[in-house]
Amino acid sequence: MSTERQVPARYYARLMEVVRAMDIDTDALIADSGIAADALAEPEGTISLAQIENLLAATQAATGRSDLGLALAAALKLTSHSAVSYGILSSPTAGYALGLVARFFSLILPTFRVRYGCRDNTMRLTLTPAAGMSHACFAFHLELIVACVHRELHDLIAGDMPPYDVHFSIETPPHVARYDSLREMRTHFGVMGQPGADMIWPRDLASRPLAMSDPTALRMAESRCAEMLERARVSEGVAAWVGMMLREAHGPPPGHCELAAALNISSRTLDRYLQKEGTSFRELSKQARKDRAGDLLSQDRLSVTEIAMELGYADAANFSRAFRRDTGLTPSQWRQQPPAAPN
Structure with missing residues (x-):
């Protein structure tokens, strides 16, 4: 089985833009990580998980910052996720949008799996890793995904977010104060038994209608995502x-x-x-x-x-x-x- 996992390069290209604003020589970081410059420039370019590990290690060393996942999340938009973005934006409800994210998350970041469901009085999104990676790489992506989901769901429902809980498997990070900007989120670190995170909202949020709901656009987006997902299916190392x-x-x-x-x-x-x-x-x-x-x-x-x-x-x-x-x-x-x- 092949272990050379390929990941969309667009998020790491955006990370380099964030780091460039800190007056860091990102060209050197990219070259030292074994990544071709044009791989980051291509809208549909991909890079390997090993290259991502190298880039994150070099970037964290150059910046001295532990909060790069949160910094990148703040720079991403609802339109940052290729074809999946159109499905999210045209979904009828908040719950449908999160379910769509779960179904097609491997088109966003194939190194993680997402499960969505409602039970009792809660709506829940569970994140787990789908590939082996270092702890630093795992923590970066876990914080990135959680913060992105928060910010983008916040935008979808026009800021009317109820207080909710996020349970992390990682220990409290040095930059925990940065979570204060995600006002409705109550964070609990080091409490999940298995690697990952649980995002838990009140269940009635699932039925919240979305302003840009468009059944025709949704069908087209889901069809496109399904085609992309089928082409992307490959055997991989476990x-x-x-x-x-x-x-x-x-x-x-x-x-x-x-x-x-x-x-x-x-x-x-x-x-x-x-x-x-x-x-x-x-x-x-x-x-x-x-x-x-x-x-x-x-x-x-x-x-x-x-x-x-x-x-x-x-x-x-x-x-x-x-x-x-x-x-x-x-x-x-x-x-x-x-x-x-x-x-």
Whole structure:
């Protein structure tokens, strides 16, 4: 299976415009990231996820800013999403517009999945990663998507947004004060067990009519999006995605069957895909467990017992035994001699 995921370049071209306004040499950032300048200039150009990782790392280093996802969201408009924009604008209700976004989100950013639904008294949009990526890249895109959805839904309903909640899997960022500008949003960081975010509004917002509703334009936009989606369907690697889902989870990691269900495949099919990529769920789980434990131990802010609870172990003794089995060191020995810990 191919792991070279291609992503629309338009958002990163806009990011470079935002960074250029900070008096940063974006030509150097683009070249150093291995991206051809014309790839960003092309309206339908694409770049690889690896190139995006390089560009974000270089840009964050050059600017010294952790809030680039929010900065980019503020610079995007409802018309920034190619054919999907026309479907959003011509939707009859706010709920229909969010459902359309969920159906065609892979045309916007194929590195994430979006689910939409209403239950009890809430309308909910759930974001989860669809590709393996670094934590910095994941956090950038998660904040970007959440802020974009907020701003664009705000515009669709002419600013009449009720207070609502967003639950993030990522920890509170250094720039959390920037969320104050998204007035109706109540943010809750580090509370989702699985990587991603949940945006939860009162259910009656789903039926809110939109001023630009146009059934004919909507049919044309949905037809166009469906054609584009069919052309874009390709087989893709899953090992990096499984590894990231295990690494980014809070509390007990997702199970084998749970991850297969998230991909709409059977556990046996997931095993075949991983085998083709030269690994297995067991190996990925073992590596993710070591990585998460090592990261928490290196931060030196939690006790061994607290880390055991964070990782889903019944007690510190079980965690210590598992960590020693994986690394050859006890948690206390690892903290005293971190360079000696195996990779």
